[in-house]
Each structure stands twice: as C-alpha cells, then as structure tokens.
Amino acid sequence: MKGSPPAAAGAAPFPGAAPAEIEKAGRLALEEATSVAALEEATRLLLGRRSQLSLLHQELGKLPADERKGAGRLLNETRSRLEQIVAARRSELEEAERAERLFADRLELTEVTPQPLSGHLHLVTQVRERLEDVFVGMGYEIAEGPEVETDWYNFQALNIPLDHPARDSSDTFFVRVPGGADAYLLRTHTSPVQIHLLERGRLPIYAVAPGQVYRRDTPDATHLPVFHQIEGLVVDRGVSFGDLAGTIETFVHAIFGTGVSTRLRPGYFPFTEPSAEFEITCQICGGGGCRTCSGTGWIELGGCGMVNPPVFEATGVDPEEWSGFAFGFGIDRLAIMRHGIADLRAFVENDVRFLRQF
Numbered sequence: 204m205k206g207s208p209p210a211a212a213g214a215a216p217f218p219g220a221a222p223a224e225i226e227k228a229g230r231l232a233l234e235e236a237t238s239v240a241a242l243e244e245a246t247r248l249l250l251g252r253r254s255q256l257s258l259l260h261q262e263l264g265k266l267p268a269d270e271r272k273g274a275g276r277l278l279n280e281t282r283s284r285l286e287q288i289v290a291a292r293r294s295e296l297e298e299a300e301r302a303e304r305l306f307a308d309r310l311e312l313t314e315v316t317p318q319p320l321s322g323h324l325h326l327v328t329q330v331r332e333r334l335e336d337v338f339v340g341m342g343y344e345i346a347e348g349p350e351v352e353t354d355w356y357n358f359q360a361l362n363i364p365l366d367h368p369a370r371d372s373s374d375t376f377f378v379r380v381p382g383g384a385d386a387y388l389l390r391t392h393t394s395p396v397q398i399h400l401l402e403r404g405r406l407p408i409y410a411v412a413p414g415q416v417y418r419r420d421t422p423d424a425t426h427l428p429v430f431h432q433i434e435g436l437v438v439d440r441g442v443s444f445g446d447l448a449g450t451i452e453t454f455v456h457a458i459f460g461t462g463v464s465t466r467l468r469p470g471y472f473p474f475t476e477p478s479a480e481f482e483i484t485c486q487i488c489g490g491g492g493c494r495t496c497s498g499t500g501w502i503e504l505g506g507c508g509m510v511n512p513p514v515f516e517a518t519g520v521d522p523e524e525w526s527g528f529a530f531g532f533g534i535d536r537l538a539i540m541r542h543g544i545a546d547l548r549a550f551v552e553n554d555v556r557f558l559r560q561f
C-alpha cells in the first residue's frame with residue numbers, strides 16, 4: 204500500500220501496527236491482567252471484533268492476491284498464539300481465584316476460650332510443703348495446733364516463766380473472748396503444738412507442726428507480725444542429742460543440698476535443756492563472710508534441744524522412761540535464705556512480679 208512504512212522482512216505490508224507488535228503488546232496486556240474479569244477485558248480489546256487484529260483481517264481483501272494468503276496465515280497464527288496465552292492465563296487466574304474464595308469461605312472452628320492468668324502456690328507454701336515432704340520421708344507425722352492458744356499452751360506448759368521476756372505484752376497479741384475463762388492469745392511460736400502432742404499421750408512421737416505464728420512486731424526487712432514456723436518433736440526411749448544433730452543435718456541437706464554445713468551453738472530456751480541454736484553456712488557468701496551473716500559465714504536458722512523434764516511433767520509423760528528432742532525455725536527465713544531474697548515484706552505485698560518468679 205502506498206505511503207505505508209517499509210514492511211519487515213517476510214511480513215506483509217499491513218497498515219498501522221504490524222501483527223508482531225500487536226502480539227508483543229498483547230502478551231504484556233494478558234500477563235498484566237490479575238483477575239479473570241481483567242483478562243476478559245484484555246482479550247476483548249486484543250481479539251474482539253473491533254480489535255486491531257480483527258481490523259487487519261477485514262483489510263486482507265484489499266491486499267494484492269499474491270500477498271493475501273501469507274498475510275492471512277500470519278494473522279491466524281498470531282491470533283491462535285494469543286488465544287493459547289489467554290487460555291493458559293485464564294486457568295491460572297481461575298485457580299487463584301478459587302483458592303482465594305475457599306480461603307475466604309473457610310470456617311474458623313477453633314474454639315477460643317479466654318485463658319485466665321493462672322496462679323501458683325506462694326513461695327512460703329512451697330517451702331513448707333517441701334519441708335513436710337522431707338520429714339514425712341523420715342517417718343514423721345504432720346501435726347497441727349490451734350492458732351488461738353491459752354497462756355498454758357503457749358507459755359506455762361513450755362516452762363516459760365512469768366518474767367520471761369517472750370511473755371511481754373509488747374510481743375504477744377492477746378485475744379479477748381467474751382465469757383472466755385482463760386486469757387487467749389495468738390500463738391507466738393509453734394512450740395505449743397508440742398504440748399498438744401504430749402498431752403495426747405500417744406508415744407513414741409515423731410512429728411512436725413508447720414503453721415502461722417504471730418508477734419507484735421513492726422514489719423521490716425527481717426520481721427513480719429505474721430510469719431511461719433515449723434516445730435519438730437521426737438519422743439522415744441533413749442533419744443540422744445546425737446539423734447537431734449543428725450536429724451538437723453539430714454533435713455538441711457535435703458533442703459539446701461549436701462554442700463551446706465550445719466553447726467550447733469549453745470543457746471537457751473526454757474523448754475529444752477540443753478538448748479542450742481542451729482546455724483547453716485551463709486547462703487549469700489557461701490561461708491566466706493558477708494554483711495548478711497555479719498562476717499561470720501554462718502546464719503542462724505532456729506533453736507533446738509533436748510525436751511526439758513518440766514515439759515514432760517506438765518503433760519504427764521514420765522521423763523524416766525522417755526526422752527526427746529525438739530526444734531523450731533522460721534519457714535519464711537528459710538525461704539529468703541534459700542532464694543537470696545533481701546526483704547521479708549515482699550512475701551506479703553502481693554506483687555505478682557515478685558511472686559511469679561518462684
């Protein structure tokens with residue numbers, strides 16, 4: 204045709220865009236279609252009745268007869284290649300859309316139940332239970348006594364004389380019970396459980412009694428007005444001080460490990476004779492000496508001794524036939540030693556960030 208640009212080698216002289224260019228642009232358009240609908244639109248523009256390809260077809264008749272055949276084949280081949288691409292792209296897009304639909308239609312069947320923050324036993328309770336386990340393992344029974352006691356159980360029967368500083372009203376919480384015959388008080392130690400056990404009259408006795416005790420103390424790093432003790436009482440025939448020392452060593456090793464040493468130092472308690480204070484290697488410095496142990500390398504854990512005959516007499520047990528030992532110490536103190544806690548008050552402040560660590 205006159206005025207047409209020179210045709211590429213072997214290509215028919217088409218007016219406007221040549222089939223090769225139409226195909227190139229068409230492939231791109233089909234690839235860029237990202238949905239079936241977009242693909243359909245692109246296909247209509249590319250292969251539809253009014254597309255460039257169709258227009259070229261209509262104009263085949265205007266070509267000289269000898270060129271018409273070759274040009275017609277070129278157009279048909281171009282169209283069929285583009286149709287193949289359309290088909291391939293359509294199945295690709297249909298598959299993607301199907302997957303998307305399935306994903307959107309899926310049912311979320313997982314039942315989501317809100318998870319309440321679950322708690323756990325307080326460190327003091329954990330240590331108490333550990334102590335109970337250790338003593339049960341040694342054949343002891345777990346005993347309990349009332350927290351509201353009379354003067355007899357808390358003091359008199361334990362041979363605590365009237366002028367003993369522990370009886371000072373500044374240490375003891377008294378309880379006024381209307382019509383109560385005796386003066387009631389909150390037990391200041393677990394030792395009155397010894398009296399209940401001895402009064403029961405079932406011998407021999409191998410018992411520990413853990414529980415809460417009360418003293419009129421202002422809370423500070425090493426004191427709480429309500430704290431926990433565990434009392435031990437063994438009464439049998441021929442019980443010796445050596446048995447006491449061995450028992451203390453056994454349970455300290457069970458709680459702290461065998462690397463920890465124990466020692467007994469002479470002490471004074473009215474209900475034991477002789478009495479001792481038992482100490483363990485300081486858990487903060489490992490025995491080298493530090494502020495916590497005042498440079499001694501030792502930390503006092505509790506008191507102990509051989510049951511004093513007046514205690515047996517007060518409870519009707521024959522001291523000629525029976526002998527025994529007793530011990531008592533603070534569970535809270537043991538817990539802070541065991542875990543290197545600086546201030547006892549952390550136990551009662553209910554700060555979960557502290558409690559959660561144990």
Ligand code: DAH
Nearest residue numbers: 392475506507508529530531
């Ligand atoms: N009851 C004593 C206190 O609270 C501790 C104690 C010392 C208990 C010696 C005992 C013992 O059984 O033998 O300080």
